[in-house]
Amino acid sequence: MASFNRHQIGAARTSDRHMKTKCHVTQQQEQRECALFTAILAIESVEECRSFLRHLCAPNELQAVADRWVKMLVREQAGSDQR
Helix, strand or coil, X not given: CCCCCHHHHHHHHHHHCCCCCCCCCCHHHHHHHHHHHHHHHXXXXXXXXXXXXXXXXXXXXXXXHHHHHHHHHHHHHHHHHCC
C-alpha cells in the first residue's frame, strides 16, 4: 500500500493544474463536491477511510483511484529526482 505525506498531497494539488480542462460545473455539482470533500476531511483513520471509500466506490473504481494515486506518486518522485 502506498503511503503519503503532506508534501505528496501538495504535489497532487499542483498536478491538478495539469489535468484536462474541467467542464462547466453547476452550482449543485459544486455543492455535492464540497460535501464530499468535507466528508473526506472528517476521516480520522486508515480503517475509517477504507470503509468510506469501499462504500462509496465499486471495487474497480477504487482500484482505478489507487492506480492513479500510485502514478501520481511515481511522477512526483521522477520530478524530484530531476531537481
